[in-house]
Amino acid sequence: MFYKYETHLHTSEVSKCAYNTGAEMVRAYKKAGYTGIFVTDHFFNGNCTISRKLSWKEQVDLLMQGYENARKEGEKLGLDVFFGWEFTLNPYAADFLTYNLDKEFLLDHPYIDRLSLEEYSKLVRKNGGLLIHAHPYREAEYIHYPPNPQPHLVDGVEVNNTMSDCPSNKNYLAWRLARKHPRLIRISGTDIHSADLAGLGGVAFRYRIKDSKHFIDALRAGDAYLIIDGKITDREGKPIREVV
Ligand SMILES: [Zn+2]
Numbered sequence: 001m002f003y004k005y006e007t008h009l010h011t012s013e014v015s016k017c018a019y020n021t022g023a024e025m026v027r028a029y030k031k032a033g034y035t036g037i038f039v040t041d042h043f044f045n046g047n048c049t050i051s052r053k054l055s056w057k058e059q060v061d062l063l064m065q066g067y068e069n070a071r072k073e074g075e076k077l078g079l080d081v082f083f084g085w086e087f088t089l090n091p092y093a094a095d096f097l098t099y100n101l102d103k104e105f106l107l108d109h110p111y112i113d114r115l116s117l118e119e120y121s122k123l124v125r126k127n128g129g130l131l132i133h134a135h136p137y138r139e140a141e142y143i144h145y146p147p148n149p150q151p152h153l154v155d156g157v158e159v160n161n162t163m164s165d166c167p168s169n170k171n172y173l174a175w176r177l178a179r180k181h182p183r184l185i186r187i188s189g190t191d192i193h194s195a196d197l198a199g200l201g202g203v204a205f206r207y208r209i210k211d212s213k214h215f216i217d218a219l220r221a222g223d224a225y226l227i228i229d230g231k232i233t234d235r236e237g238k239p240i241r242e243v244v
């Protein structure tokens with residue numbers, strides 16, 4: 001028995017590029033047989049719907065909206081919903097999934113979106129957060145600099161960003177990076193912006209995840225299986241031969 005989790009998900013409340021609300025995402029993941037999702041909307045420095053003219057507190061409240069709406073729907077349907085975000089380092093447009101930090105942390109650290117990666121990494125990790133470099137070798141129109149991963153500044157790497165059939169993600173280079181640095185946690189994420197893709201990516205565990213702290217402990221313990229193109233695989237991406 002596996003418990004499946006989406007690690008990389010956007011909602012239209014917060015992410016400009018997303019097509020579905022938090023509640024719609026929850027319904028899609030429930031249908032796909034997942035136990036939970038991590039809502040990781042674009043942070044203020046990314047493709048985010050939130051006006052920078054608002055106070056920091058107002059901005060933080062709005063950043064929580066997609067997650068809050070998803071959580072309410074999740075409570076109704078029995079899907080666990082956790083909070084994270086995707087920090088964008090400008091002008092490089094490199095993205096970092098951030099887990100196990102909460103609203104209080106954000107309120108206590110105004111304008112952390114302006115930090116360098118070194119500063120951000122130090123702050124996040126000092127406060128118990130986990131940092132994953134998302135799609136480190138993606139090529140896209142909005143990315144103007146060649147990829148330059150800094151493995152020592154992150155805890156892990158997204159070896160599989162769904163659309164693994166989409167060559168612009170260059171997942172094979174992310175795998176290569178993870179193998180070169182065995183310390184790095186490996187995760188898979190759908191980077192879902194449209195609910196019809198629910199079920200393709202994420203991670204799976206043999207046990208149920210209680211909260212974000214439990215999630216990052218489980219990742220650190222090496223207990224995560226990767227969901228790649230809808231199949232549960234081991235940490236090398238090899239499908240598990242077992243009825244799930
Ligand atoms: Zn997006």
Ligand SMILES: [Zn+2]
Nearest residue numbers: 008010086191
């Ligand atoms: Zn994303």
